[in-house]
Amino acid sequence: MAKIGYARVSTADQDNAVQVAALKASGCEVIREEKATGTTTSGRTELATVLDFIRDGDVLVVTRIDRLARSIADLQTIVRTLREKGAALQATEQPVDTSTAAGKAFLDMLGVFAEFETNLRRERQMEGIAKAKAEGIYKGRKSAIDADEIRRLRADGMGASAIAKSLGIGRASVYRLLDEEGE
Template identity: 40%
Template sequence: MARVGYARVSTQDQCLDLQRDALRSAQCDKVFEDNGLSGADTKRPGLSKALRALNPGDTLVVWRLDRLGRSISHLIEVVGKLHSRGVEFQSLTEGIDTNSAGGRLVFHIMAAIAEFERTLISERTTAGIAAARARGQHHGRRPSLTDVQCEEAFRAIHIGGRSEADLAVQYQVHPRTLRRRIERMSLTWGH
């Protein structure tokens, strides 16, 4: 069972030595690194290599949680994927180790808090949209064409024989946008 370490610093002028030393002290067999990459970067070559090096029964070790994930939900996603592969996770600073019952408990509490936070955000968003609608406000992007313009374009194409490309130029929209709006309006009108 291998212990694979992962270290990351966000800027080139930061030093990986502290993390390297901690991971070596934690008896990591291999340590993969990303230097000068933010946790928000989706492409982290060192992390990708570390994840590929892990086999069932292995443990991914990080110096601190924020070295692995950009947010709690991202951490939970990564650790969930590790768990589904039979790989354990350890964060040295926070003392989280999914090899132990206590470590799994702490991680599940974090997951529950993250899920609770997502639910609250969703509920607040839904309530805010409903309240805005009740006040007559509509959120989101305004349609690029009004219903009147769609009806004019529909008639111009189907009765007047004009091309979608001509009308798209006239209404200053992409031909695909014009086509979609006309199709939507056609369904509503029953044409």
């Protein structure tokens, strides 16, 4: 039986050293780390590696359930994968141990609260954006498309597909700009 640790932080400027130390202290022989959002499992290569290689009798250890998933659907998928492989899940800071009935129940409750927290944060963000837009403060991100360069290339006789290819942008973006200008 191996204890495999998984540490995750959301952004590049965050540090997962505290998680790694807690996982080492809990007896993890292998610790996989990554910096990626917890709102989805896609793009989380270290998690995928752990789930691919975990074996019967192994235990996946995290510090808290929200380090593993922030949606109940993703959490249930991960737990189902572990169960199918004969592995268990434990959290160092929460009474989660999927090898017990109480641990499974607590896991589901924590998953619901993690998803709830994510949804609340998203609502607050959208409220802030709406307020900023109403006040004329929020303009969205700057356009990655150089409209002047598109106009210049078009004036030189280049077609929309060629313009898109030369600038590394989508053809639809070129057409959209040209349509707005009546070309």
